Structure formats: C-alpha cells, structure tokens
Amino acid sequence: MNSLEKSTEKVAGELFDRELWIHLGELILKIFIILVVASIVIRIGRATIRNVFKVRAKSPIRVSERRENTLLKLLENVLTYLIYFIALITILSSLNIDVKGLLAGAGIVGLAVGFGAQSLVRDIISGFFIIFEDQFSVGDYVGVGKFMGTVDEIGLRTTKIKSWTGEVHILPNGNITEVTNYSINNSISVVDINIPYEQNIERAEEIIEELLEGLQDKYEEIINKPELLGVQKLGTSDIQLRIIAETVPMMHWYIARAIRKEVKQTLDQHGIHAPFPKLVMYSRNNEEVRGE
Missing domain, CATH: 1.10.287.1260 (Helix Hairpins)
Structure with a gap:
C-alpha cells in the first residue's frame, strides 16, 4: 500500500x-x-x-x-x-x-x-459629554451643520438624526461641534395677516383680538394668549398685521397654520376679505388728449 x-x-x-x-x-x-x-x-x-x-x-x-x-x-x-x-x-x-x-x-x-484610532476615542468621549451635559436628547429637534431633524438615537460613537422627509443622517459624535436645539424652550408662532386699505383697520383689529381671546382654550399647544402686535408693514395694496403666540416646543408651525385658518374664517364672516393686487394702466394717447 x-x-x-x-x-x-x-x-x-x-x-x-x-x-x-x-x-x-x-x-x-x-x-x-x-x-x-x-x-x-x-x-x-x-x-x-x-x-x-x-x-x-x-x-x-x-x-x-x-x-x-x-x-x-x-x-x-x-x-x-x-x-x-x-x-x-x-x-x-x-x-x-x-x-x-x-x-x-x-x-x-x-x-x-x-x-x-484617535478619531474613535474622540467620538466616544464626545458622546459621553453630549449625554452628561444634556446638550440634546432622543426626540429633540436639532440642527447640526447642514442637517436638521429629530434625534433618533444617541450612541457612544454616533448620533442618528432623522429629517422630516425620512432620511436618517448618521454623524460621528466627534464631528458634532455646534448644535442648535429647538426643543428645549418654548417656540414662538409668527403670523402675518394682510388687510385691504379700504377696510376699517381698527374694526379688523377688534375682530382679531376677540378671536385671539378663545384660542388658548381651543388649542392646548398654546402657552399664553396670542398677541396682536399691530401694523407690521404698509404694502402697495394692503396693510400687514402681525400676531405672535407662544407654544410648546416645536409646535409653532402647527399653531401658525391654525391661526391663519381661524383668522381667515373669522374675517370672511365679518365681510373683510383678503386683498388683491390692483393695477392702474395709463394710456399715453389719453394723457396727450387730456393734456390738450
């Protein structure tokens, strides 16, 4: 063998x-x-x-x-x-x-x-200080560099931020040097309302003030009674009034849309409609005829 x-x-x-x-x-x-x-x-x-x-x-x-x-x-x-x-x-x-x-x-x-692997160590240390100092937390709406969205997860090395369109951005903690946190303090809704020049501005303000009195009870997201600041701008065909309302964090967009709808419906009920641009046309021939 x-x-x-x-x-x-x-x-x-x-x-x-x-x-x-x-x-x-x-x-x-x-x-x-x-x-x-x-x-x-x-x-x-x-x-x-x-x-x-x-x-x-x-x-x-x-x-x-x-x-x-x-x-x-x-x-x-x-x-x-x-x-x-x-x-x-x-x-x-x-x-x-x-x-x-x-x-x-x-x-x-x-x-x-x-x-x-110094970058790895830096990411871990940065993640520790983000959590320890409570710079932002899961669920906060933040802005980090060019990315904005809701914090989905905070790990020892990376942070995941989900934008409102669904994309998830994964950022190393060591690269997070500046953060804007929109969820810590209350937000402010800013609403501009345009009123035609031919309408009574004082009457329009009274109607809006009466409406604002009951909005805090209707929307629990509003912290204090919305405030009508007054005339914000004089436009070519309208007068702009500004309303502000303090809301719970990150609900200012929702409340702004709700206030616009409430004001529009109320003004329509009182016969105050939205302004429309006016165009005045001059005829050169007519001017010459009138000039003569």
Missing part, C-alpha cells in the same frame, strides 16, 4: 470517527445554547430597563423625559454589547482557545491601534 492510499485511509477513518462527530455536535450545540441564552438575557435585560424607567416616570422626583429616553437607548445598547462580548468569550472558551492570552494580546494590540 503506497503513501497516498495510507493518507486516504487515514482521512476516511477520521471522517467516519464517531467520537469526532459527537464532539463537533456538542460544540455546535453549546454555541447554539450560548447564543440563545444571550438573546434571552438581552430581551430580559431590556424589559427590566424599560420597567425601571416606567417606575421612575411615576415617581415625584425624576429627570426630564428627553433625558430618560436618551439614557434608555444608551443602556440598552451597552447591555447588548456587554452580553454579546461575554457570549463571544464563552464560545472561545468552549473551543479550547486560551482566552486569557487572547485578551492580553488584544490589550497590547489595542494599545498600539489606539494611537491610530
């Missing part, structure tokens, strides 16, 4: 070795069980975190809802990373891999790589 036949027989013997297949089956079963247990632990952990935050929401002493949503997302992400890391270490141990040596080597390699 030549060497090739001996090698083939040896390989065939190993492939049909019952103990080998039993050992492989046990390893696959262990890995499967570890992944299933990790998935279950993550689900239980997330449910526990949510329940804790629900209990905190009912307590008299609590932080803002914005901050709680941010911390909830962050804790869920940290829990997921931690459980999967433990699962990976357990799987490696099941494969008889020296985990201690691997971690020691990874520490040395990580130290070397760290000098070239």
